[in-house]
Amino acid sequence: MIMQEAINKYVHDGDCIALGGFVTNRKPYAAACEIIRQGKKDLYVQSGAAGGDVDMMIGAGLVKVLFVSYLANSGFTQVGRRFRNAVEQGKILFEDYSLDVHCVLFHAAALGLPFIAVKNMLGSSLIDKWGIPAEVYKSDPKLPPFKLKVDTNPFNPDEQVCYLPVPKIDTAIIHVQKAAPDGTCRIDGSLYGDMDISMAATNCIVTCEELVSPQMLRAEPWRNQLPNIAVDAVVHAPYGAHPSQCANCYDYDGVYLRKYDKASKDDQLFKEFIDEWIYGVEDHNEYVDKLGVAYLNGLHVTPGFGFKPGLKRS
Amino acid sequence: MIMQEAINKYVHDGDCIALGGFVTNRKPYAAACEIIRQGKKDLYVQSGAAGGDVDMMIGAGLVKVLFVSYLANSGFTQVGRRFRNAVEQGKILFEDYSLDVHCVLFHAAALGLPFIAVKNMLGSSLIDKWGIPAEVYKSDPKLPPFKLKVDTNPFNPDEQVCYLPVPKIDTAIIHVQKAAPDGTCRIDGSLYGDMDISMAATNCIVTCEELVSPQMLRAEPWRNQLPNIAVDAVVHAPYGAHPSQCANCYDYDGVYLRKYDKASKDDQLFKEFIDEWIYGVEDHNEYVDKLGVAYLNGLHVTPGFGFKPGLKRS
Amino acid sequence: MEWTNRQMMAIAVARQIKDGTTCIVGTGLPLVATSLAKNYNAPNVILLFETGVIDGSPFEVPTSVSDLRITYNASALWPQHCYFGFQSNSWKKNKVDIGFLGGAQIDAYGNLNSTAIGDYSRPNTRFSGSGGANGIATYCNTIIMMKHQKRRFCEKVDYVTSPGWIDGTPDGRTKLGLPDVGPQVVVTELGIMRFDEKTRRMYLAEYFPGVTVEHIVENTGFAMDVSRAVESEPPSEEMLDILLNKVDPQRIMV
């Protein structure tokens, strides 16, 4: 499937979406850019450990509600600047979790559990300060009836635990190294919560560095993370995680990330940045052509190290 | 570590243990045989999908309480015969779960959750018929206060769910293809619940086909299932899953499994069987020598197929 | 052309499988039947196993759902908890079309016992336990394969391992917290039973060629409507040939 079709078919105004990867690693940037290009509105974003992908979507005004546990391009931007701006200016609704809890929420959704109870967040403001007002929780059918509830463990009345509702994700988008047209996926490097959001979501879009034959992946099925039946669309998008890292393929693009750091400080500079890099290119192919072959070659990881030693990072 | 030392150090009378694998695949038989040889008593066994490994331990009189969701050498013995005999004769305490629930209980224990709630088992006798009497649950500190509880979902008062306590496993034993002395493990083929019991248990013993260098496994860390810090003892035990299968290594030993099927029908025949194959050999090395090189060669899988086509199975 | 009732049973089940559907399969006859369907009327059927093996293509009859034979050419071998999750979500996401069940006892509403006969704590006969059956019965529409005997088709099962349509009332399942899916068809070596849309009670839909309705009634321990029963089509030569010479040439199962 081509990117435009996949996003058009599986991401709608008002949907709840989740993006894979972690901060500056294997983030599905190509898909995020296409969502921005198509101008999807009023999105509910379950972001987990988000990076520039979600920061750009916030900056472009697509996000209505953000469920967040971390948002940064760590090492380049310590706090996502469009996120920060939107929160400080009261432009979006947001709700905080700890990253651990966000991870286990995605996992519980993948397991199809009715709810989950944990000990994390007890004794912290994550319990009693709610970003989404109680009345919004009650009235918005896309949201659970409330953020959480502290109560006792039914098997140990002396123990307090935190009961959490399980998120309902419409569409998950992840970027992987290898996928077959049938949907079978193989991920190298860290998985993060990618399997969880893919299994939890009603629809799952996979973008991949390499589109490979099913036979290749099925010869060693124990190395595949997602089977055909878990995936709804496979999009071939080489460098689809740029400017973030993609294990065994490329390192992050520190120069680009610093450029984004500067641009995202300011409304006007941000607008110019996305005008140039998102709206100004027709699709992901034009984007990578704009970067150029030699430039992208310079990001390739050095086999054996798993990253690019000596990479220019500032 | 050698097998005798690992079992002696990490399996004690009265412990709760869990064994990896599934029915006739990657069951840690060599370790199970050593537990029998050492005559460990009053074991609480969280068996999941058990096979001959647990059936022999029951037959040898080691098991006090069995948590079971399936026990068979499917295709060879449709119901574990020593298990069946022990239950029908009232010789052990046992508790039934569905396999799905047993799997998610192990998983919840691996996640360190205080308890877990599911929809499985609702409307079935698994809810209201308890194998372990309520007063035993209350009085035995190795057991949770009760089997389970049906109550409403706090986020949906109209929905019934089944609340389950999370098992407390003292020692998990799994058999893997490759392990390094530092504890790093790589499993080929299906994982079943092996990662879960390993992470959930206080101690984890790994037996392995091949003891390999840490460097070999650490060169591709995304292919490793258990890291060094999750494992307490690594035992080199080639053919340690015989007579069950071990992916990429050997198929099951149908002839042996049929022999066990016959022997386990009868108290006396069973005694003769374990006298010959467990008590009659000093250790796993003597066991494999008794089987012989040519015989074991005959079980090796055919690369590319993942099993041994044309294997004599009856 | 000759065939056994067990072969007819496999063929009758294969005919239930629509192409492109996804089935949760247990070992034994269900695997033979779905393999037959894959080789004849439903080439794109996807087989799932409770061990987490997804879309495997077994070509020697496997003895269990953990048999390495099942993993050949599979799409992925998921850890157990992923199977659990996929099954739990499949109902909402419409990802599994049918699951297979068997048992030692069944009642008129498709409630199944595969745990024990007699008193649960000290049974006359103990079986292997639920295995994955209960989860399939909780979340999936099911095809049940059984031996047709009076003591197995009984008024009340001794233990409900896998809930069917409970007591047949329209909210029988939902009031217990169960998704509104359930048994669709029961296939035995004598014929095919379905469940009435309104009463959810088992009725005889088809009797196999050579089997009489009376014989089925005699071997059923509860009152069963037979007014809608028709004779099944006999197996085609082609389907029987594939079953015997391609799916189970070693005749391990049929």
Added chain:
Amino acid sequence: MEWTNRQMMAIAVARQIKDGTTCIVGTGLPLVATSLAKNYNAPNVILLFETGVIDGSPFEVPTSVSDLRITYNASALWPQHCYFGFQSNSWKKNKVDIGFLGGAQIDAYGNLNSTAIGDYSRPNTRFSGSGGANGIATYCNTIIMMKHQKRRFCEKVDYVTSPGWIDGTPDGRTKLGLPDVGPQVVVTELGIMRFDEKTRRMYLAEYFPGVTVEHIVENTGFAMDVSRAVESEPPSEEMLDILLNKVDPQRIMV
């Protein structure tokens, strides 16, 4: 021999790391400090990261806990939920010795804010959010690394992202459901603070060479006992050399 306070801070933290221990490390100064320990006083320290990377050996300073540089020579790259589980169980199984935390605000009992300054819903300054900090604070003994400023060392933090010793009462944590672990030491660019065994309140344990106790008191927004304070040993030439020439030769962090 010259050194900066930030380098002294890294060295002071490295000295806290016992050989053979297991530490949950965040990026930045904690990683520099633990790398220094690994190269000097604790060669067998095991580094864990909230991304599930276990026992990695980074040799170029990583910019985040998801940086590929962290995965070099790792024992395993666990999916996120396994890290969650390992951390949740580590406390019972004694598998993690120490975790690192930082923050924008800290109070006298080690409660930390890394979420927002001002009103949570409409803050003056918003930070990146908890990340893995809350989980580490829930389940692990911790070393906290902070900038030492009066507005950061404050009477009451605006938002408790990571609970410390709560209000200092002996059951402060357990009555809230938290395991009885907590902050052990706070290291800043000025000195080392510990928590009184009885009152759980922060006290000054060490001031770095060239720093006065008065300067620390002036930069602390709550009353802090300084009666037990001693001057830290200056960095050894060897340790400083390893820090500057081996651990962070590009001087990205120190």
